[in-house]
Amino acid sequence: MMFDHPDNNPVRKLTEDECWQLLERTQHGRLVGVVAGYPDIFPINIAADQRSIVFRTAPGTKLAEVAVNENVLIEADGILSDEAWSVVLRGTAALLQTSGEISEAERLDLQPWVPGPKEQFVRVTPTEVTGRHFAFGPYRDAELGEGSEGG
Amino acid sequence: MMFDHPDNNPVRKLTEDECWQLLERTQHGRLVGVVAGYPDIFPINIAADQRSIVFRTAPGTKLAEVAVNENVLIEADGILSDEAWSVVLRGTAALLQTSGEISEAERLDLQPWVPGPKEQFVRVTPTEVTGRHFAFGPYRDAELGEGSEGG
Numbered sequence: 001m002m003f004d005h006p007d008n009n010p011v012r013k014l015t016e017d018e019c020w021q022l023l024e025r026t027q028h029g030r031l032v033g034v035v036a037g038y039p040d041i042f043p044i045n046i047a048a049d050q051r052s053i054v055f056r057t058a059p060g061t062k063l064a065e066v067a068v069n070e071n072v073l074i075e076a077d078g079i080l081s082d083e084a085w086s087v088v089l090r091g092t093a094a095l096l097q098t099s100g101e102i103s104e105a106e107r108l109d110l111q112p113w114v115p116g117p118k119e120q121f122v123r124v125t126p127t128e129v130t131g132r133h134f135a136f137g138p139y140r141d142a143e144l145g146e147g148s149e150g151g
Numbered sequence: 152m153m154f155d156h157p158d159n160n161p162v163r164k165l166t167e168d169e170c171w172q173l174l175e176r177t178q179h180g181r182l183v184g185v186v187a188g189y190p191d192i193f194p195i196n197i198a199a200d201q202r203s204i205v206f207r208t209a210p211g212t213k214l215a216e217v218a219v220n221e222n223v224l225i226e227a228d229g230i231l232s233d234e235a236w237s238v239v240l241r242g243t244a245a246l247l248q249t250s251g252e253i254s255e256a257e258r259l260d261l262q263p264w265v266p267g268p269k270e271q272f273v274r275v276t277p278t279e280v281t282g283r284h285f286a287f288g289p290y291r292d293a294e295l296g297e298g299s300e301g302g
Contacts, residue, residue, distance in 0.1 A: 011265050033182055039183045039190050041226045043237040066278045075192045086194040113285050114162050134264050
C-alpha cells in the first residue's frame with residue numbers, strides 16, 4: 001500500500017503534500033474545462049513544476065481553446081491491483097509568454113499527445129489540490145458487509 | 152499498433168464502433184460533469200452495456216450529485232509505450248430505477264471506487280461518442296521535424 005488507512009476506511013483523503021508527491025511522478029493526466037456550459041476533457045502529458053502543472057498544446061486546437069481558461073481541472077489517477085489514487089487540481093490555465101518562462105518549461109521534457117510545429121506551453125496554477133487513496137480488498141469487503149457481491 | 156495510421160498522421164480519429172470496442176474492454180474511466188458552472192471529475196469503474204455506460208455510486212456523495220445530470224462525459228484512455236487512445240462519450244446520466252434495470256446492471260460485475268451500503272447504478276446514454284488513437288515514435292518525429300526535442 002502506498003498510504004496507510006489507520007481507521008480502516010477504504011477511502012483516505014490525501015494531504016496537499018501527498019497529492020504533489022503523486023503528481024511529481026505522474027506523466028499523464030487529463031485537462032477538464034467548460035466551454036459555453038459544456039464540459040470537455042483531453043488527455044495530456046503533464047509535468048509538475050514548482051507546485052503547478054505544465055503541459056504542451058498547439059494553437060487552433062480544441063485543447064488550446066480549453067487550455068486558456070480561468071476554471072480548469074487537471075486530473076491524474078493510478079490503479080493497481082489492490083489500491084488506487086486520484087488527484088484533482090483546480091486552477092487557472094495560462095499560456096507561457098516570456099522567453100524565460102518558455103525556456104524553463106522546455107527543460108521539463110514534456111511531449112504533447114498531438115504533436116505540431118507551433119507548440120505552446122500552458123501552466124495551470126492551482127487554487128485547490130485534493131486527492132483520495134482507495135484501498136480495495138479487505139477494506140472493501142468489510143465495508144460492504146455480507147450483502148456485497150464479489151468482483 | 153492497435154490501429155493503423157495509413158496517412159502517417161500521428162492522430163487517427165476512431166469510428167464509433169472502434170470506440171465501443173475499446174470501451175468494452177475497459178473497466179476504468181472518469182465521469183465529468185458541470186455543477187453550477189464548475190467542472191468536476193471522478194474516477195469510476197465502468198461497464199459498457201448495450202452501447203451505454205453503467206457505473207455505481209451511492210446517494211449523498213458528490214459523485215451522485217454529478218451523476219444525475221443531463222450533460223456528462225465519460226472518458227477512458229489507455230497509454231502504451233508507442234501508442235495511446237482516448238474515448239469521450241457525451242451523454243445523459245440517469246439512475247436505474249426499476250428492479251429489472253437494476254438486476255440487469257448487477258450482472259455487469261461492477262465495483263464502485265467508494266464502496267457503501269446503499270449503492271445505485273447509473274446509466275449514461277450517449278448522444279456522441281468520439282475517440283482518437285495516437286501513434287508515438289516515428290510518426291511523432293516525422294511530424295515534429297528537426298527542431299523537435301526527444302523524450
